Amino acid sequence: MVRRGMSKVQGIAAVLAASACLASPSLAQGWEPAKPVTLVIPAGTGGGADQMARFIQGVVQKHNLMKQPLIVINKAGGAGAEGFLEMKSSANDPHKIIITLSNLFTTPLGTGSPFNWKDMKPVAMLALDQFVLWVNNEKPYKTAKEYIEAVKAGTDRQFKMGGTGSKQEDQIVTAAVERQTGGKKFTYVPYSGGGQVAVQLVGNHVDSTVNNPIEAVAQWRAGQLRALCIFDAKRSTYTAKVTDKEAWGDIPTCKESGLPVEYQMLRGIFTTKNATPAQVDYYVDVLKKVMATPDWKEFMEKGAFNQTFMTGADYEKWVESAQTQHADLMKEAGFLATQ
């Protein structure tokens, strides 16, 4: 019912906005949304992107950071293609923004859905989500090196890697790890959500996972899981103890444990393709205000995010190189739709 109200308001507001634009082309003084802004989540409810988007919505509301309401909508169909295609088809509507996960790159490559990050305008990188190699605490592997040695010594596909979705970030990290296992492959078992993956590992139904920190932190703290290494170039900067003994910063990087693999997931915001610089600046400004709140800092620490903030040309360059990285990894693993 609430939604129905919104869409009606949206419709009226769209008409008003159109007439307002005709009347006063005063974009030079900065831009303000003329109707509610829709934040599209190209994933289902309850996942990492969903949590972050709803968190942003909550912070915007709590601190009154936007004059127009921010509406959050899940468009998860076809591994997120639904959400991205909506952004592509509304290129002239700057009242739409989207939060990304790695499916920005993996979905078009893996399913052949006709879109590309260039169909949208990059706004800002909010953070990078980490990946950690986890095993069950009952298992004897104390380091990533020991685990990889065990995989090398085992038979092909003996070790089971659980992950979220298929041909998406978790399986890509798995494929990258497989470059280092002397030709031995994992049996990759796709599940529908990160929380489920963590619980399957606790129940010993899989041998290891590459869950994001926030997906497995509860089980880590309860002493059910062991973190072997983090897939980042440097150790995490969070040094507050999370478990009895360890902080995020105590987890060695995979590289220093003899597994030279790096992978992070973009948590970024894009808007529609034909947005003007003033419109992009408006969103950057709102996001900066969100990131300045103590709520955001707490959220970042809880999920052990890598707090890298980028906008403009830097951000675009990062996205471009990430696109190449994904295309290479997916090509090598045979995940491309055209293969």
Next chain:
Amino acid sequence: MDELNALIGGFAVALSAYHIMLMVIGITLGVIIGVLPGLGGANGVAILLPLTFTMAPTAAIILLTSIYWGALFGGAITSILFNIPGEPWSVATTFDGHPMAQNGKADEALVGAFTSSFVGAIFAVIMITFLAPMVAKFALKFGPAEFFAVQFLTFASFLGMGRGTAFKTLASMCLGFALASVGLDGMTGTLRMTFGQDELLNGFKFLVAVIGLFGIGEILSSMEDGLKFNGPTAKLRMDAVIRTWKQLPRMWLTFVRSCIVGCWMGITPGGATPASFMGYGIAKRLSKQGKNFGKGELEGVVAPETAAHAAGTSALLPMLTLGIPGSPTAAVLLGGLLIWGLQPGPLLFVEQPDFVWGLIASMYLGNVVGLIMVLTCVPFFAAILRVPFSIIAPAIVVICAIGAYTVNNAMFDVWMMLIFGVMGYLFNKLRYPLPPLVLALVLGDQAESSFRQAMLVSQGDISVFWSNWLCGGIMTLGLVMAFWPALTALRAKFAGNGVVARPA
């Protein structure tokens, strides 16, 4: 008895005028959400979630869970009155609830549905109160093979229970499986049967199908029957509650069975929808009144409602103790917990006892408040049936269309709903049962994923389903259930021969 002390402490937290007010608001909103098809509990909670960021976590979760209780209660209303399930888990309630309304017993069906919802929920909360850690451990035993076994059992307990023949049930179920396979294949990450249509990326949404098959289909059938709803309009009598409650004690066994099925499905996590189907299927199979199911039997309302509410409530347990949501609504609540700064998982009970026990106490209170609220409204709900068909039917079509649109905010779904409506009408005419199709549509992709995950893990060895007692037991039970109609037919044949052999 630590739990009792903790629970009393929880009541001290939950019992404040402010919290009771939040419950009343939440349940009212929830009932509205439950009545409107399409706007499910998960959507309702998701929309209101950001509003709660400024509240204390306990107050916020009381508000949001109350919406959830309200939606669980409300889903039954339109199922019974108009054969339109407001929520996925109330599909099974239509099987007997709507015939009851057609027989002029809408008020009894409503009271029965609300009361059994309440019983199911309270049973589940009591279980959460005392058995949480044990239950959480049990849930960890469930890998892909075990999940598939449970889903197989659900399908099996349904075979041969429809109105038509077992083959018609099977045909309907297979059509459901085919529809469920459209969209993204989660196992390989490729698109299936979308034929290049962007609209089909999302697959066929269960709610759209249900709104069309049941809601629009029903309207079409009513139009053919002379532009009115079947049966005499209910006489409005205020003693409906007492009249219905007098009939309930003899169904105690159905209550117990449905509570157990519901709790089990909520924890594993199967969710409220399969639980309601399974509760109905088992009651039909095992109850003395089973033959009359589908014709307007109160027990046929009690069984699915008890199971659905028990499952919906116990679905919160794996969310709190394991951090895995047992239902879509629980998934949204889980996100809420994280945002309020609470980390669901094994340590939540230890680190945040005030929150956890306040929540559990609010589950008792919220359901009591909810029951009182909905029971007092029964005469109003039942009175809706007195509105002339020419007024109510267009209103239903509009509400259905809005509901279908809301699921994905897509006009395409409204057209889909109309097509499903025609299909529902044809199914009725040709005497094919709809429930198996609906069940296959809602559980088909989960069952497929579990099966293929299990096959990946076992490298294609089918014996994985009998690799341990838990999984093997459920699978065997499922096989027995699937071939039950054949077995009873065989037995009847032998018994029949016996009779013939005897001299007349």
